[in-house]
Amino acid sequence: DTEVTQTPKHLVMGMTNKKSLKCEQHMGHRAMYWYKQKAKKPPELMFVYSYEKLSINESVPSRFSPECPNSSLLNLHLHALQPEDSALYLCASSQDDVWASDYNEQFFGPGTRLTVL
């Protein structure tokens, strides 16, 4: 299995809602990532988990809360989002711990298209 899967594909939520994005990989990868991508922009790194521990938080607002229940799963809990948080949210994984290697291909999932009303 060489895929990173993400659910749901699309999500529409109000500013008072609580929702979660899910990501799964079965490649035995040690690092998992959340990115946010706006239209016509490159992906922006949000969080990195290495060995199921949060290793990098790129100063993301607390209304985004990541969780890594096990080595294959990564969640992103959303609460009290703003319309400007509407974007494509991408999950990625890589073989090596992000601190251990520079030579780290990251494999991306298809993303969740989030719309905040």
Add this chain to the structure above:
Amino acid sequence: DQQVKQNSPSLSVQEGRISILNCDYTNSMFDYFLWYKKYPAEGPTFLISISSIKDKNEDGRFTVFLNKSAKHLSLHIVPSQPGDSAVYFCAASGSGNTGKLIFGQGTTLQVKP
């Protein structure tokens, strides 16, 4: 400060010809470079990579060239096919970046039949 730059937002090429996508970087600590391809509403797909100890890496129709002295890399696609039409992102990582990828702004390639 944009450390990885793709100065051409778009490129249009005829089917069968060569596509050349360019990328410049400013951080001399980068030692690994990657190209990703992205279709609308999909995640980026890893295409090809090169480490700084090489100046060329080839995989089928895709070749990446690295010129360290100029801090420049390019992706050559030959022959180009209509299915290659997508946004191409250059990314870099290296010592001090903890393996994090720094992406360029992307170049939209259109291959015309």
